[in-house]
Amino acid sequence: MSASFLLRRLAYLALTAFLVSLIVFGVTQLLPANAATMILGEYATPEALAALNAKLGLGDPAWLQYGHWLGRVLHGDFGTSLRTSQPVGPTILAAFGRSAILAILSLLLVCVIAIPLGVLAGTRRGGKTDLGLSVISYLGVSLPEFVLATLLLAWLAGPSVGLFPASGYTSFADDPLDALHHIALPVITLAIILIAHISRMVRSEMVDTMESDFVRAARLRGLSRRQVIYRHALRNSMLPAITVIALDVGYLIGGVIVVEEVFAFPGIGRQLILAIQNRDLPMLQAGALIMALTYALANLAADLAYAALDKRIQYQ
Amino acid sequence: MSTLRALLKNPQGALGLVIVTALLVIAILGPSLAPNDPEAFNFGSRFAAPSAQFPLGTDWYGRDLLSRVLVGARSTVLLALLATLIGTVAGAVIGVVSGYLGGLADEMLMRVTDALMAIPSLLFALMILAVLGSSAINAVLAIGIAFTPGMARIARSVTLQVRSLDYVSAARARGESLIWIVLAEILPNTIAPVIVEGTIRVAFAIMTLATLSFLGLGAQPPAPEWGLMIAEARTHLFRSPWPVIAPGVAIALVAIGFNLLGDGLRDVLNPKTAE
Numbered sequence: 198m199s200a201s202f203l204l205r206r207l208a209y210l211a212l213t214a215f216l217v218s219l220i221v222f223g224v225t226q227l228l229p230a231n232a233a234t235m236i237l238g239e240y241a242t243p244e245a246l247a248a249l250n251a252k253l254g255l256g257d258p259a260w261l262q263y264g265h266w267l268g269r270v271l272h273g274d275f276g277t278s279l280r281t282s283q284p285v286g287p288t289i290l291a292a293f294g295r296s297a298i299l300a301i302l303s304l305l306l307v308c309v310i311a312i313p314l315g316v317l318a319g320t321r322r323g324g325k326t327d328l329g330l331s332v333i334s335y336l337g338v339s340l341p342e343f344v345l346a347t348l349l350l351a352w353l354a355g356p357s358v359g360l361f362p363a364s365g366y367t368s369f370a371d372d373p374l375d376a377l378h379h380i381a382l383p384v385i386t387l388a389i390i391l392i393a394h395i396s397r398m399v400r401s402e403m404v405d406t407m408e409s410d411f412v413r414a415a416r417l418r419g420l421s422r423r424q425v426i427y428r429h430a431l432r433n434s435m436l437p438a439i440t441v442i443a444l445d446v447g448y449l450i451g452g453v454i455v456v457e458e459v460f461a462f463p464g465i466g467r468q469l470i471l472a473i474q475n476r477d478l479p480m481l482q483a484g485a486l487i488m489a490l491t492y493a494l495a496n497l498a499a500d501l502a503y504a505a506l507d508k509r510i511q512y513q
Numbered sequence: 514m515s516t517l518r519a520l521l522k523n524p525q526g527a528l529g530l531v532i533v534t535a536l537l538v539i540a541i542l543g544p545s546l547a548p549n550d551p552e553a554f555n556f557g558s559r560f561a562a563p564s565a566q567f568p569l570g571t572d573w574y575g576r577d578l579l580s581r582v583l584v585g586a587r588s589t590v591l592l593a594l595l596a597t598l599i600g601t602v603a604g605a606v607i608g609v610v611s612g613y614l615g616g617l618a619d620e621m622l623m624r625v626t627d628a629l630m631a632i633p634s635l636l637f638a639l640m641i642l643a644v645l646g647s648s649a650i651n652a653v654l655a656i657g658i659a660f661t662p663g664m665a666r667i668a669r670s671v672t673l674q675v676r677s678l679d680y681v682s683a684a685r686a687r688g689e690s691l692i693w694i695v696l697a698e699i700l701p702n703t704i705a706p707v708i709v710e711g712t713i714r715v716a717f718a719i720m721t722l723a724t725l726s727f728l729g730l731g732a733q734p735p736a737p738e739w740g741l742m743i744a745e746a747r748t749h750l751f752r753s754p755w756p757v758i759a760p761g762v763a764i765a766l767v768a769i770g771f772n773l774l775g776d777g778l779r780d781v782l783n784p785k786t787a788e
Contacts (some may be wrong), residue, residue: 212624227567301675335773340764343727344765347761366551430613450633451633451634451636454635454636454728455635496631
């Protein structure tokens with residue numbers, strides 16, 4: 198990986214981050230005729246509206262409002278929550294940390310299960326594993342997270358099975374076992390949906406690789422099927438899998454929002470929904486910005502990993 | 514006609530077509546197919562499991578779940594189709610114009626779509642709903658807007674392939690106007706890939722719409738919308754799973770139908786990308 202590629206990619210990230218911040222700010226603050234009306238409701242008194250307008254700086258021109266907001270955000274100041282009157286920054290960062298644990302555990306589980314599953318199905322194309330996987334992945338792709346989460350909740354946390362708590366959160370620092378017990382159901386839900394996506398992608402990559410010329414050449418050289426799969430095909434199929442997993446971080450973020458809501462998990466998704474329900478503008482902007490930037494960073498990480506692993510790629 | 518015949522020979526396409534056709538019939542006839550009154554309370558049989566009288570069981574008021582799901586089909590499917598249509602038409606027009614014009618306009622439009630696609634689509638839809646306020650129609654708009662950039666990308670890439678073909682140059686040489694060339698010469702050629710993508714997007718739209726209603730930001734009670742039905746069932750979750758299973762299976766079945774149909778159409782209309 199050349200230094201110029203790294204620099205170019207970082208510049209692209211900066212541009213994306215800038216445009217995303219513009220969109221987040223523009224959509225949430227500038228679209229409604231008056232954000233103060235949106236916050237206070239349409240029956241607010243003119244005095245209350247004027248006071249809030251002044252407090253939020255809504256009288257200023259749009260570019261100036263954006264500049265002020267961006268300046269504060271870059272200094273780590275996300276403003277004050279309109280719902281709790283607490284600073285947004287620490288609240289949202291703590292929630293983000295909890296969501297990150299949830300997301301990372303799910304991704305780990307997915308990688309451990311989905312990649313071998315996809316490889317197995319791809320190398321035995323048309324077999325029972327392949328057929329079973331394609332039926333299951335169709336189901337997984339077509340079942341929204343909230344349906345699966347609610348059904349798992351009713352089944353595994355219900356009074357007759359009672360395997361997991363229905364909601365809540367314990368910090369891993371306080372009691373690791375109890376924390377794992379609480380986070381298990383959200384992680385399982387997210388993992389099932391993502392496994393359906395990723396195993397299908399790994400499978401089709403594996404099918405393509407197994408049919409490629411270099412695999413055939415390796416077989417003709419007299420290498421065993423096993424050697425070809427593990428030493429040649431697998432490595433080449435893993436590269437696209439990295440990209441797929443990074444793209445699925447977008448799904449994962451959507452899934453996290455929904456799953457946190459179902460299991461009352463105090464993460465960033467729940468903060469976002471609370472912010473929308475309570476018209477808490479600073480919290481909404483902070484939550485949306487952090488989630489979108491996480492997605493951008495995941496894509497950057499995937500691009501860098503791809504470039505580092507694939508020696509053929511020479512980005513100009 | 515040949516497309517339809519090819520589609521019926523494709524196992525995924527045929528199954529998808531059957532499910533989607535059945536669904537459209539149900540959406541049109543929905544209320545008259547319902548075996549019971551979807552609003553009638555039967556306090557004698559609350560939380561009933563499936564039986565001959567109530568094929569999918571009953572909810573906490575003893576309302577027949579099958580009837581409620583059937584009645585909800587029309588609005589759920591219509592709204593999802595509408596959301597997809599908004600995203601598809603807006604995206605196709607933007608993509609074709611951007612690809613045909615090229616140069617600075619193309620560059621700027623594509624940077625904006627890049628930035629929009631850098632935001633996960635559910636998050637983007639949530640942001641739009643936060644501004645517009647919660648309602649079924651606003652949820653449709655939000656999903657349509659969230660779909661637009663992806664659609665624009667696809668339409669643009671097809672336009673770039675078509676733009677340099679001789680028949681477009683011929684139209685330009687004839688002195689046709691820009692609008693004519695875009696609408697009559699280029700847009701028809703982008704239709705196949707756009708339809709394939711659109712069909713798969715309907716599945717997404719159904720799932721996203723139900724998700725938004727579940728989060729309380731889409732359809733509002735007492736609408737028999739499937740996502741909303743599940744949200745309302747949460748209070749009584751441990752009494753009976755049927756109020757969740759009935760609409761949940763309906764959502765999954767519809768999404769599977771459109772996913773299968775979309776995959777089948779892709780195989781038939783574009784053999785190059787077929788597996």
